[in-house]
Amino acid sequence: MIGVELAKLARRPRSWVAIALLCLLPILVAVFVAVTHVAPPPGQGPALLSAVLSNGSLFPAAALAIVLPIFLPISVAVVAGDAIAGEASAGMLRYLLARPVGRTRLLVAKLIALIVYVLFAVLAVAATSYLTGIVLFGDKPVALSSSGITAQGVIANSISGTGLTPADVLLRTAGAVAFIAVSMLGVGAIALFLSTITDSSLAAALGAMAALITSGVLVALNAAASISPYLPTEYWLAWLDFFRQPILWRDIDRGFAIQAVYVVVFLGAAWANFASKDVTS
Amino acid sequence: MIVTTGLTKRFGQVLAVDRVDLQVREGDRYGFLGPNGSGKTTVVRMLLGLVYPTSGTMEVLGASIPRHVSTVLPQIGALIEAPSAYAHLSGRANLMVVDASGPRVRGGRRNRKRRVADALDRVGLGGVDDRAVRKYSLGMRQRLGLAAALLRSPRLLVLDEPTNGLDPQGIREIRDLLGELNAAGTTIFLSSHQLSEVEQLCTRVGVVNRGRLVLQDDLSRLRGPTGRVLVRTPDAGQAAAVLGGRIVHRDADRLVVADADVAQVNAQLVTAGLRVTEIGPERRSLEDLVLSVTGSGSDRFGRASAPFPGMPGSDSVAADGTARPRDAGAEPETEGSSQ
Numbered sequence: 001m002i003g004v005e006l007a008k009l010a011r012r013p014r015s016w017v018a019i020a021l022l023c024l025l026p027i028l029v030a031v032f033v034a035v036t037h038v039a040p041p042p043g044q045g046p047a048l049l050s051a052v053l054s055n056g057s058l059f060p061a062a063a064l065a066i067v068l069p070i071f072l073p074i075s076v077a078v079v080a081g082d083a084i085a086g087e088a089s090a091g092m093l094r095y096l097l098a099r100p101v102g103r104t105r106l107l108v109a110k111l112i113a114l115i116v117y118v119l120f121a122v123l124a125v126a127a128t129s130y131l132t133g134i135v136l137f138g139d140k141p142v143a144l145s146s147s148g149i150t151a152q153g154v155i156a157n158s159i160s161g162t163g164l165t166p167a168d169v170l171l172r173t174a175g176a177v178a179f180i181a182v183s184m185l186g187v188g189a190i191a192l193f194l195s196t197i198t199d200s201s202l203a204a205a206l207g208a209m210a211a212l213i214t215s216g217v218l219v220a221l222n223a224a225a226s227i228s229p230y231l232p233t234e235y236w237l238a239w240l241d242f243f244r245q246p247i248l249w250r251d252i253d254r255g256f257a258i259q260a261v262y263v264v265v266f267l268g269a270a271w272a273n274f275a276s277k278d279v280t281s
Numbered sequence: 282m283i284v285t286t287g288l289t290k291r292f293g294q295v296l297a298v299d300r301v302d303l304q305v306r307e308g309d310r311y312g313f314l315g316p317n318g319s320g321k322t323t324v325v326r327m328l329l330g331l332v333y334p335t336s337g338t339m340e341v342l343g344a345s346i347p348r349h350v351s352t353v354l355p356q357i358g359a360l361i362e363a364p365s366a367y368a369h370l371s372g373r374a375n376l377m378v379v380d381a382s383g384p385r386v387r388g389g390r391r392n393r394k395r396r397v398a399d400a401l402d403r404v405g406l407g408g409v410d411d412r413a414v415r416k417y418s419l420g421m422r423q424r425l426g427l428a429a430a431l432l433r434s435p436r437l438l439v440l441d442e443p444t445n446g447l448d449p450q451g452i453r454e455i456r457d458l459l460g461e462l463n464a465a466g467t468t469i470f471l472s473s474h475q476l477s478e479v480e481q482l483c484t485r486v487g488v489v490n491r492g493r494l495v496l497q498d499d500l501s502r503l504r505g506p507t508g509r510v511l512v513r514t515p516d517a518g519q520a521a522a523v524l525g526g527r528i529v530h531r532d533a534d535r536l537v538v539a540d541a542d543v544a545q546v547n548a549q550l551v552t553a554g555l556r557v558t559e560i561g562p563e564r565r566s567l568e569d570l571v572l573s574v575t576g577s578g579s580d581r582f583g584r585a586s587a588p589f590p591g592m593p594g595s596d597s598v599a600a601d602g603t604a605r606p607r608d609a610g611a612e613p614e615t616e617g618s619s620q
Contacts, residue, residue: 041380091365095429098329098361099383100354103439278292279331 001105005113009079018075023128025071026063030129034136048243052137058167059133060126060173061243064180064181066068067125068236073212074205078116080191081204083110084274086201088281103275111192111267118184120198122177130173139166173244179239179255186259187212189266194275199281229254232262282437282468288337290323297323299492300337301343305470305485310463312479312500313472315489316575321472322362324489327439328470329359338568343436355384358435360443364426368415372406372425373397375414386433401430405454419446427455430464438462441472443554456482482568490575503570506562510538510546513559523553537563 029049032038039050048062062070084107087093096106158215179194191208215231218224228234235255241248283305291297298320305311315321326332328341330350335362339346344353366375376397380389401407402435405426414422423446430438438459444452461480463469473479479486486503510582514520517534524546530537540546547560 001382004378008367008378011374013369090367091363092367094326094329094331094361095359095365095379096382097331098354098357098359100330100350100381100384102351276333278326278333280326 001101001109002112004117005109009113009117015079015117018078019124022067022125024073026059026066026125026129027132029066030059030063033261040280042218044096047201048240052133054137055139056133056135056137057130057139057169058136058243060129061176061240063125063129064122064176065237065240068180069216072125072180072184073187074209076114076118076187077119077191077205077208077212078201080114080188081206081208082193083114083192084195085198085201085204086193086195090280091281093281094279097279100218104106104271107192107196107271107274111188114188114192115181118181118188121187122181124171126177172247174238175242175252179252180241181230182256182259182263183236185261186266187230189263189270190232193266193270193273195279196270215274230258232258234258282309282342283311283470284340285324285328286338288324288327288339289335290320290327290332291335296492298327298334298489301492301494302397302490302497303487304497305468307468308463308466309485310459310469310483311471312483312486313470313489314474314476314479314486314571317474319489319575321474321489322441323369325361325439325470325472327362328439328589329357330354331361337582351384355433356436357439358411358430358433358437359439360426360430360441361439362441364422364429366414366429369413371411372409372414372417372421372428372529373401373411375425376400380432386539391581396432397497400431400562401553403431403458403573404428405451418450420451423447424451424455427458435467437468437470439470439472442475443471443473444475444478476567476571486567488571488574495574496570500567504564504567508541508563509563510540510541510543511559511561511563512536512538512546512550514550514555514557516555519553520550520555523549523555534558577617 030052033049033053037053039053041050048058048065052062054058084093087096097103101109187208190211194204194207195201198207201203212233217235219228219231219234221228235251235258236250238255240248241252283303285301285303287572287582288298288303289296300322301324305437305539308314313321313324323332327334328339328346330347332436333347341477342353366372367378370378377393380393380396398407401409404427406421406424406428409421414425417425423443427440427443430440430616440459441460444455456478459469459471469482471479471483480500483500485499486496487494512520513535515534519534520536521528521531524538524540525534527539528536529539538546541562543560543562547557
């Protein structure tokens with residue numbers, strides 16, 4: 001069943017279009033920056049972008065920061081929201097279940113297909129942007145500081161930075177990719193749960209996006225500071241700490257933990273709802 | 282094959298299925314009839330484990346449902362309401378996906394191509410090209426749905442309106458196919474509101490109305506002679522005089538005679554030198570039977586002073602665009618009487 005689900009996903013033109021768009025946006029940004037050499041001042045604009053001018057191998061991280069706020073969650077929410085609701089609205093859910101495909105099995109297959117999709121999307125962005133970065137900005141040794149590149153940018157390189165080997169950059173990028181993939185899985189779990197509630201994949205995807213936007217608003221709101229540590233988007237950018245020297249683990253750990261809770265809770269709710277639901281679509 | 286006892290399903294306030302006791306025997310061609318919204322589909326969905334009953338028990342192929350769906354459902358082929366398919370894939374690719382889903386069978390992967398080709402052949406889609414299902418006609422989709430139901434040579438076929446969208450020739454083909462399958466031992470459970478379809482195919486019928494099973498019997502018994510003879514004669518006046526008090530009803534050249542013996546009536550008329558155009562025993566039509574035990578469908582929301590009192594649903598077309606049972610199943614009153 002897992003193979004069937006993966007094949008279904010792979011045969012959807014939509015999946016490829018979404019990944020292509022995800023890869024294209026950072027390339028577009030890179031081309032503009034490379035042509036004009038006008039990078040956003042350190043601390044403004046997409047994270048890490050100002051550092052990219054001096055070293056192209058940091059561009060995957062910058063690219064992930066570019067697609068993370070909107071593009072990536074949208075594409076994940078669309079795929080996850082489509083998981084059950086899409087089958088229901090196509091009228092295939094009843095036929096699959098009558099085959100029979102066990103409900104739990106179907107849900108697990110959908111989840112695994114979703115995980116593969118998320119990993120593939122994040123890795124595709126990282127890989128294409130790495131190539132773009134190398135081609136457009138070259139590959140010089142990187143220096144990072146304890147305050148991180150986001151805040152200090154290029155200056156940090158020359159003042160208090162320590163040299164980073166390419167293997168180090170790769171390892172840290174891998175950590176960032178893993179963190180982002182887990183964060184997106186949190187989004188996917190919410191969308192998957194909504195997908196078992198409604199028969200409209202659009203409603204499920206939009207519902208998940210609405211949850212994220214609400215979370216984003218509250219995270220930025222000082223008055224909501226008391227609940228912000230429990231919001232799904234609170235630690236979304238914590239992976240930037242992988243690019244500090246030394247790596248600042250506190251927020252990264254919390255980010256992993258909070259996403260794990262969201263994934264477990266919403267997948268559990270999705271399973272409980274789907275397994276006991278009357279399929280009338 | 283299928284035995285339900287006290288099967289009940291409540292959706293919130295609505296009692297969709299109310300204490301239904303179905304009995305479908307092995308080898309039956311069972312017609313499951315009822316107006317739109319009478320609970321047919323809910324029963325079918327419960328039999329397939331898609332909807333969980335509020336109370337009551339179901340036994341399908343000797344095992345209880347929904348507990349044993351994983352062993353029972355592989356032996357069932359189903360067409361539930363409309364046929365569905367992934368619109369962007371070809372019919373063949375759709376069947377491959379359906380066949381790959383569900384429990385593994387021995388040689389499943391190796392024989393998949395052949396099984397799919399066989400199923401397509403059976404429903405008359407053997408030569409279909411690689412166009413996406415989105416470009417299929419309704420009839421082709423219906424055939425594809427049937428092919429999916431036939432993929433694993435099921436022991437029991439549960440079909441909901443299988444001839445919907447087919448032209449008369451297609452309907453004939455599918456009816457022949459179902460007859461063939463039945464002769465080879467497949468039990469057929471056909472849910473429909475098309476009376477003519479059921480009348481021509483089924484050996485046994487169950488009728489639901491407002492969630493209750495109001496009738497369940499062999500068709501041959503239900504459609505037995507009524508003990509009256511229908512006569513058509515140009516000499517109706519004289520015939521009425523000859524037959525005397527046995528005339529129940531007279532309408533121009535048609536007479537209804539209270540007499541079980543057709544030959545006797547015929548002999549009497551001929552002896553009297555009267556011309557007989559048509560003569561035969563009166564039989565209850567399935568339509569009359571069904572309409573006598575059901576009210577109007579629940580898709581009709583007429584006001585208290587309905588324009589056609591006593592004619593349930595005669596003016597309406599169902600929400601899904603199909604003709605209402607009255608229209609679809611209409612047949613001449615004297616059906617079967619000309620000899």
